[in-house]
Amino acid sequence: MLSKxxxxxxxxxxxxxFCIGFSTLLFNRNLIKKIIGMxxxxxxxxLFLASQGYITxxxxxxxxxxVESMEAYINPIPAGLVLTGIVVSVSVSALMMAxxxxxxxxxxxxxxxxxxxxxGKEEV
Amino acid sequence: xxxxxxxxxxxxxxxxxxxxxxxVLKRKSASVLTTLxxxxxxxxxxxVMIYTIRTGESYVYMMGHFPAPWGNEIRAGIFETVTxxxxxxxxxxxxxxxxxxxxxxxxxxxxxxxxxxxxxxxxALLALIYTNDLFTAYVFIEISTLAAAGLVMAKQxxxxxxxxxxxxxxxxxxxxxxxxxxxxxxxxTGHLLMVPIHDAVxxxxxxxxxxxxxxxxxxxxxxxxxxxxxLYPFEKWVPGAYSNTTPTSxxxxxxxxxxxxxxxxIKIYIRVIGLPVIDMLGITDVMFVFGAAGMIMGSVNAIxxxxxxxxxxxxxxxxxxxIFFAIGLGTADGLMVALWHLxxxxxxxxxxxxxxxxxNDASGNTHMRTALKGAFYxxxxxxxxxxxxxxxxxxxxxxxxxxxxxxxxxAAVALGGRHMVITLICLAVSTLLxxxxxxxxTVSFFVRDEAxxxxxxxxxxxxxxxxxxxxxNLILGLCAAPIYEILLTGLSRFA
Numbered sequence: 001m002l003s004k005x006x007x008x009x010x011x012x013x014x015x016x017x018f019c020i021g022f023s024t025l026l027f028n029r030n031l032i033k034k035i036i037g038m039x040x041x042x043x044x045x046x047l048f049l050a051s052q053g054y055i056t057x058x059x060x061x062x063x064x065x066x067v068e069s070m071e072a073y074i075n076p077i078p079a080g081l082v083l084t085g086i087v088v089s090v091s092v093s094a095l096m097m098a099x100x101x102x103x104x105x106x107x108x109x110x111x112x113x114x115x116x117x118x119x120g121k122e123e124v
Numbered sequence: 125x126x127x128x129x130x131x132x133x134x135x136x137x138x139x140x141x142x143x144x145x146x147x148v149l150k151r152k153s154a155s156v157l158t159t160l161x162x163x164x165x166x167x168x169x170x171x172v173m174i175y176t177i178r179t180g181e182s183y184v185y186m187m188g189h190f191p192a193p194w195g196n197e198i199r200a201g202i203f204e205t206v207t208x209x210x211x212x213x214x215x216x217x218x219x220x221x222x223x224x225x226x227x228x229x230x231x232x233x234x235x236x237x238x239x240x241x242x243x244x245x246x247x248a249l250l251a252l253i254y255t256n257d258l259f260t261a262y263v264f265i266e267i268s269t270l271a272a273a274g275l276v277m278a279k280q281x282x283x284x285x286x287x288x289x290x291x292x293x294x295x296x297x298x299x300x301x302x303x304x305x306x307x308x309x310x311x312x313t314g315h316l317l318m319v320p321i322h323d324a325v326x327x328x329x330x331x332x333x334x335x336x337x338x339x340x341x342x343x344x345x346x347x348x349x350x351x352x353x354x355l356y357p358f359e360k361w362v363p364g365a366y367s368n369t370t371p372t373s374x375x376x377x378x379x380x381x382x383x384x385x386x387x388x389x390i391k392i393y394i395r396v397i398g399l400p401v402i403d404m405l406g407i408t409d410v411m412f413v414f415g416a417a418g419m420i421m422g423s424v425n426a427i428x429x430x431x432x433x434x435x436x437x438x439x440x441x442x443x444x445x446x447i448f449f450a451i452g453l454g455t456a457d458g459l460m461v462a463l464w465h466l467x468x469x470x471x472x473x474x475x476x477x478x479x480x481x482x483x484n485d486a487s488g489n490t491h492m493r494t495a496l497k498g499a500f501y502x503x504x505x506x507x508x509x510x511x512x513x514x515x516x517x518x519x520x521x522x523x524x525x526x527x528x529x530x531x532x533x534x535a536a537v538a539l540g541g542r543h544m545v546i547t548l549i550c551l552a553v554s555t556l557l558x559x560x561x562x563x564x565x566t567v568s569f570f571v572r573d574e575a576x577x578x579x580x581x582x583x584x585x586x587x588x589x590x591x592x593x594x595x596x597n598l599i600l601g602l603c604a605a606p607i608y609e610i611l612l613t614g615l616s617r618f619a
Contacts, residue, residue, distance in 0.1 A: 018300075018304065021300075022297065022300070025293065025296065025297060026293075026297060031289070034293060038296055038300075041300050042300060042303075045300065045303050045304050045307055048304075048307055049307050049310075052307075052310070052311050077316075078310075081259055081310075081316075084259070084263060085262075085303070088262075088263060088266045091266070091270060092266060092269070092270065092292075092296060095270055095273065095292070096289075096292060096296075099273075099277075099285065099288060099289055099292070100289075102285055103285055103286070103289065106282055106285070107282070112289065115286055115289075116286055116290075118282070119282040119283050119285070119286040120283075122281070122282045122283060
């Protein structure tokens, strides 16, 4: 079991990071820390995905010396997926940060429990 | 390929282009363009629906004619087109029906952005229903989340901002779980398109290779999409999100946004993993338990709700419970009931939210349930529409939700054993609870507590939308048998 975890160290690291990000996003009460947790969680998935595309001894799939054999290059699809995923993550992070700024200006705190309590006292 | 077969792709492209244009328009033009794009999409999807029903076949459309893995595919069949057409009717009536309140409560300079969010929600729904690629599904899940967050925060007051944050947090957890599930599935199968994954998964199941990753994948995807569609106990964001925003947003969130995720889950179970493998993995038992808990707890919370919108919001949790309960039966009949209830609930819940807004307005702009006493005499049309929605959700014969309950019971009896007993008990208890809170509210509409009432006339668009909702719900109820048959044909060709 341990040898499998060490042998697949990229995937192991990705899963550990995912758990850290997941618990931070769910259980931390600070909005900025939640956003950091969310980014760690997303990055861990991209690390997992990128490690799946990498094949030891092969190059990035850019033809420079006229070598067209598929055997010479790593799998480019995970890299493409990671790029798309990063764009999505950036958009989500931007929205969450903008929202945090709005809430901070309104309630002067970033603690979600406190914000919820203050908002609950406002009129419907 | 005929012109009609291009329409699903055209719908997606048209909505993207219109969303970009809408972002720079003024309020009125933005609203007209949004209505127009919903209507055009409706007409196009209606034509594709007729085409697929006539031919009885589904087809795969390669975007840009690039084959997999470089290109992207969409698939249109009876299952997808019928669902999409009904949901587009719901979007049209929800948008027009709630226009009056949206225009009044959203800053005029930002109204065009609200229209963009409506269009993006529709875009995400189109993509989630038609896509044949799991990673594309993930991208549109995130687009749907961002657009829905915009809809939740439309009023820009403290409560709606907090509701938006809570919505985002829960939904982002769901999206990440889904993405991790898709990534592991890609790792063990090497594909992202649904059909090749299905073949690879069937082979893996036969050889029992990668059994644990396959279990983990199905669990991650199911829980991720369950969290996003407000499956109990992940529904904590629902009351705030549905009750602190505009009526259009509430109607769209409950009827459109959550339904896209559920449709995707049904699609993944049938077209990606396959029902025999799903049955082997046992994930449906978990859905069955969560669904049952949602059916009961949603209704219990609805009874305790003080405001009408909160009651309808919790009722949504109960109805989502019905859908997951039906999925949890783990049979083709169960999935068919889930899809039927998805459509029936979408048409009914949006109608309840719009009519509730009209009733609240007529009753002195209050949201309290107790203030709706005598509402029928103040706003007869809205009270009648709300009552129709309420009796439908309770399960009155000749209406669409009765078909859900009847077919769910039949599917459970066919299954036998403990599934049958639990289903019949849950259906009975849930129906009694539904009766408790809906009838309590509806009966109060007809109680005269004043000597005379001023009749409140709904705005023209609201009236049009309420009549449209009545027609849609009556068609779904009275023509349930032929529509159900058509969907059954679609299901048989869905795999």
